[in-house]
Amino acid sequence: MNYSIAFRTIVVKEVQRFMRIWPQTLLPPAMTTALYFLIFGKLIGDRIGVIDGASYMEYIVPGVILMAVISHSYANVVSSFYSTKFQRHIEELLVAPIPNIVILAGYVSGGIIRGLMVGVVVSVISLAFTDIQVAHPGIAVAVFILTATLFALAGFINAVFADSFDDIAIIPSFVLTPLSYLGGVFYSVAMLPEIWQKISLGNPILYMINAFRYGLIGVTDVNIRIAFAITTGFIVVLAFFSLYLLNKGVGIKT
Numbered sequence: 001m002n003y004s005i006a007f008r009t010i011v012v013k014e015v016q017r018f019m020r021i022w023p024q025t026l027l028p029p030a031m032t033t034a035l036y037f038l039i040f041g042k043l044i045g046d047r048i049g050v051i052d053g054a055s056y057m058e059y060i061v062p063g064v065i066l067m068a069v070i071s072h073s074y075a076n077v078v079s080s081f082y083s084t085k086f087q088r089h090i091e092e093l094l095v096a097p098i099p100n101i102v103i104l105a106g107y108v109s110g111g112i113i114r115g116l117m118v119g120v121v122v123s124v125i126s127l128a129f130t131d132i133q134v135a136h137p138g139i140a141v142a143v144f145i146l147t148a149t150l151f152a153l154a155g156f157i158n159a160v161f162a163d164s165f166d167d168i169a170i171i172p173s174f175v176l177t178p179l180s181y182l183g184g185v186f187y188s189v190a191m192l193p194e195i196w197q198k199i200s201l202g203n204p205i206l207y208m209i210n211a212f213r214y215g216l217i218g219v220t221d222v223n224i225r226i227a228f229a230i231t232t233g234f235i236v237v238l239a240f241f242s243l244y245l246l247n248k249g250v251g252i253k254t
Contacts, residue, residue, distance in 0.1 A: 006098045007106050014110025018076055025076075025114065026121055029068045033122045036064050037129040040186060051188050052219045057130045062213035063185030066147055068122045070180060070205070071172065073115025073148040077107050077155035078168045085159070090252055100246035104156065104239075111152030112145065119144060132216055139224065140215025146231045147208045151176075153238040160242075160251040179205045184213075189221040204230055 018025040037057065045056030052059070084090045093103055126132070134140055154171075162168045183205035189197050200206055207227035214220035220227075245251070 003098060003102045006096070007102050007109075010103065010106025011109045011113070014076070014080060014107065015113055017080060018110075018114050025072070026118060029072060029118050030121050030125055033064055033068060033125050034128075036060070037126060041129055051191075054217050054219055055130070058132055058217055059188075059213070059219070060186055061126045061130060061132060062216045063183070063209045065119055065122045065126065066143070066209050066212045067180045067183075067185055069115040069119040069144065069148050070151045070208075071176060072118040073111040074151040074155040074158075074172065074176060076114040077111035077152045078159045078162070078171075080110065081107050081156055081159035082162050082165070082168050085162075085252065086165075094249075094252065100243055104242050104246060107156055108149065108152040111155055112148040115148035115152065116144065119148075134216055135218035136215045138215075140212060142228075143208060143212040143215055143231070146228075146235065147212070150208075150231060150235050150238065153235065153242055156242050157238060157245065160245045162251070179203055182206075183209045184221060185209060204234060207231065 037060075041057035041060055045060070048056045050056070084093070158168060158171050182200065183203050184200070189200050189206065192200060201222075207222050207230050210220040210222045211224055211227035211231070214224055
């Protein structure tokens with residue numbers, strides 16, 4: 001049986017959902033990013049100067065872009081799939097002759113597309129503040145897509161376990177935001193005391209941000225191969241776990 005129609009239907013539904021409310025999904029990150037670049041990049045950056053041969057504005061741009069990709073790829077899937085559960089539309093998917101992997105791929109693809117669209121918007125805004133010559137385009141694009149995939153999967157898992165709308169706000173507020181800000185978006189790990197450098201290496205987002213920074217401006221605090229290994233490893237684990245939850249009907253079947 002050809003499942004491409006089911007996959008395309010889910011993806012189109014997801015894209016139409018966040019595009020229909022673009023003032024809530026695409027405009028806020030644009031405004032937030034402009035403030036980041038203005039306050040941190042211009043006002044504070046001029047006093048900080050150069051980090052690893054790059055101006056402070058150039059240094060923070062990759063992290064700000066990827067931070068937007070992380071939050072919005074995650075938010076799209078967690079809000080959409082939980083709403084499907086809450087409104088009892090999930091039964092229509094469960095009774096349809098569609099493999100769980102197609103359902104998962106459809107929702108995750110929707111999250112990836114929103115994450116990438118927000119990333120592109122943020123990237124365009126960054127051009128108004130600085131001119132970045134992409135050092136390694138292949139690495140930048142790969143990290144871009146892999147990071148969106150990883151956090152779309154994470155959003156799906158959160159939606160499966162969530163029992164209320166409050167539950168879908170806990171992880172972004174108390175996990176993703178702190179890890180993102182502590183992932184080297186606005187500073188180099190080398191600037192930290194030795195003990196905090198070691199602690200920071202336990203933050204997986206640090207590796208993604210630095211790998212993306214290397215792709216854009218050729219600067220990194222971590223080994224790029226390790227960064228790719230960690231990111232792809234998390235994707236594989238979360239993908240299998242998501243399929244396991246779907247197959248078991250955790251949080252879905254009553």
